[in-house]
Amino acid sequence: MLQLIADGLIVGSVISLGAIGVTMTYSILRFANFAHGELLTWGAYLALTFLGFFVALGGAGPMQPIGPFSFGWPLLAALAAAALMTALLALLVDWLLFERLRAHGTAIVLVIASFGAALAMRNLLQFIYGTLPDYYSREIQIAIRLVPRDVMGGMRITPDQLFVLALTAVTVVLLHLFLTYTTLGKAMRATAHNPALARLTGIDVRAVIRAAWIIGAVLAAIAGVFSGLTVQIRPGLGFDLLLPLFAAAILGGIGSVYGAVAGGLIVGLAESLSVPLFGAEYRAATAFLVLIAILLVRPTGLFGERS
Template identity: 65%
Template sequence: MLQIIADGLIIGSVIALGAIGLSMTLSIVRFSNFSHGELLGWGAYLALVASTTLTAINSQWAEPLGPFSFGWSLLAAVVVAAVLTALMALLMDTILFKRLRKQGTITLVIASFGAALVLRNLLLFWQGGVPQYFSENLQIAIAVLPRSIAGGLRFTPDQLFILVLALVTVTGLHLFLRLSTLGRSMRAASINPGLARVAGIDPERILRATWLIGGGLAALAGVFAGITAQLRPNMGVELLLPLFAAVILGGIGSIWGAVLGGLIVGLAESVAVTVIGAEYRSAAAFMVLIAILMVKPNGIFGEKN
C-alpha cells in the first residue's frame, strides 16, 4: 500500500507543477488555456535536444551524477528548456491571445484549442512519433522502508530527485508570490483586476510574468514526466485533463491548492492502475474530483464567489 502511495506522489508532483501554471493562467489571464499541456511536451523535447547538444560538445557532461541516471548536461538542459518554453508561452500570447482578449473568453478558449493542435503537430513533425528517453541507464530502487512495514517503500534516485526539486520549486514560487513586489501584484490582479489597475499595477506586466512563469513550470513538469517515463509528442494532451482536474480540485488561483489537487489526482491514478487497470486511471481521478466537488464546489482551497 505504501508503494502505491509513493508512486502516486511521483505522478502527482509532475501534475502539480503543470497545474500551477494552468491555475495562474485561469486566475490572472482568466480563460482556460487548452494549449498549456503542449508546453509540457515542448519543454521535455527542448530539454532532450539541449542535453544531446551539450553531450556532443563534451561527452563527460553526460556521465551520471552519483546514483542518478543523468549528468550535468541534463541539468543544464532543464534550465535552457525552461527559458525557451517560457519565451514560447509569451510569444504565443503576443501573437495570438493578446489580439483576441477583447473578443471574449469563448474566443480565447477556441483559439487555445487551435494553438494546441498546431504545437502538437509541429512537435510531431520535428521529433517524429517514436518514444524517446533522456537516459538509457537502468536504476535500482532504493528501499526507504523495509518490507515488514506495510509491504515496504522503494524509490529510484531519479524519483527522489523529482520529489525534492518539485518541493523546492513550489516553495520558491510561494515565497516569490508572498514576498516580492511583482508576486504581490500578481496576487492582487488575480483577486481583483479592476482594483489592481486603479492601484497603479500594470496589467500587461502581470500578464507577461504569468506566461513566463507558467511556461517555465510547464517545461519542468514535462522534463519530470520524461525522466519517470518516456517522451512522446502526445504527452501534453495526455496530461491536460489531469492538470485541469488538479486545478479545479484544489481551487482555481491557489498555488497550494494546485499542488494538493495534483497529489490527489496522482494518488487516484496510482490506486486505479493497481486495482482496476491502467486504462481506467483517468476515470478514477475524475471520480475523486466529482466526489470532492460535491462537498466543496469551489475546490479544496477555493473561495466562494
C-alpha cells in the first residue's frame, strides 16, 4: 500500500510538471494542445543527446554518478540544455503553425493542428532516434528502505526517485513565486483571465504567449527527463502521458497551476492504486476514468478560477 502511494507520487510528479504546461497553454492560448506530450518526449531525447555530448566532452569514460544517484553532473547539464532546446522547439512550432492559425482561425482549428503537430513531432523523433527504448544511465541503484516491510507493506524508494520528488517540489515553489510576485507572472495571470483587458493594460500578449510556451516547454523537458530517469526513454513516452496530463489539468481546473499539481498527484496516485484492482495492463485507462468522473461531477475542476 505505502509502496503504491510512493510510486504514485513519483509518476504524479511527472504528470504534474507536464500538466502545468497544458493548463498554461490552455488558459493563455485558449486551446487544448495535443502536442504538449511530444514536448516531454523531445525533452527526454534532447537530454539524451546532450548527455552523450557532455560525457564525450568530459573524456574520461562513462558518467561519474554523484553520491547515491545513478547520474552525474553531465545529466544535470544535459537537462538544462534540453530544457532550453525544448523551449526553442515550442516557440518554433508556435511560429510555424499556431501563430498563423491564431490570426484567422477558431480555437478548435488550433486543436486539430496540435493533433497533427503531435503526430508529426513524434514521428520526426522516431525518424531521428529510432524506436528502441534507451536509458540515461545503466547504473544499478539500491533502493532505500524508508518504511519497514511490516508497516503497511513497507516502502522502498531509489535516490533518483527522491531527487525527482524534491526537484518537482522546488520547481513548483519557484513557479509559484514567479506567478505571484513578478510583473511577467502577474501579466500571465491577467492575460489568462481576460486577454482584451490585458492588452488595454499595456500587456504585450504576444510576449505573454512566448513566456507561456517557454515555461510549459521547460517544465515538459524536466518531466520528460524525470520519466526517462525513473522508467525509460521511448518515443511514446509523452504521447502515453497525454491523457493523464489532460485529466490532471481538468481535474485541477484549467488555468490553475496549483490545481494542475494537485491533479497530477491525484492522477498519479489513482494510476498506481488501480493496479491491484484492474491489473497493470489497464493502468493507462485510469486517467480516463478520473477524467470522465470529473467531467460528470465538477467540470470546472477542483480549483477552477473560471467556469
